[in-house]
Amino acid sequence: xxVIGCRPDGWWKDRRGAMAGLVDRLxxxxxxxxxxxxxxxxxxxxxxxxxxxxxxxxAPRAAADSADDEIVRLVRAERRPQDITVVTSDSxxxxxxxxxxxxxxxxASFRARIESVL
Numbered sequence: 001x002x003v004i005g006c007r008p009d010g011w012w013k014d015r016r017g018a019m020a021g022l023v024d025r026l027x028x029x030x031x032x033x034x035x036x037x038x039x040x041x042x043x044x045x046x047x048x049x050x051x052x053x054x055x056x057x058x059a060p061r062a063a064a065d066s067a068d069d070e071i072v073r074l075v076r077a078e079r080r081p082q083d084i085t086v087v088t089s090d091s092x093x094x095x096x097x098x099x100x101x102x103x104x105x106x107x108a109s110f111r112a113r114i115e116s117v118l
Contacts, residue, residue: 001042001067002089002107020049027053029114038074042067068093075100 004011004018011018019041030037030053037054043062050056057074059066068090075081081101088094089107097104 003087003111006089006107006111016045016049019045023049023051023054023056025114027051029117030054032117040067040070040074068096072096072100075102 004022023039026037026039029035039054039056041056041058043066044058048056057070059070071086071088071093075084075086075097078084082103084102085105086093086097086102087105087107087110088097094104
């Protein structure tokens, strides 16, 4: 949601549509650039948002910071966390992710990067 929320474009009026739009942009960017991408939402979306290119995940339970907790869990589960870049503008998540061995990319600059490829 950091990537979606970094631009006040009315996303809050259609949260699911904004999430589906992000997955679509990530699909195209990952396919064009050859990147492995996982997007983590706070809770499952109805109807589900699927992708053949990227992994769409969600926290096991919807609660405050649950997506952040899931991101940290995923980073810690990786054999080579130093190869992972987490996109966020949340300073607390950034500290946790760096502590787990991954690097950070600010949400706004990442959004500009994926939109420049499309």
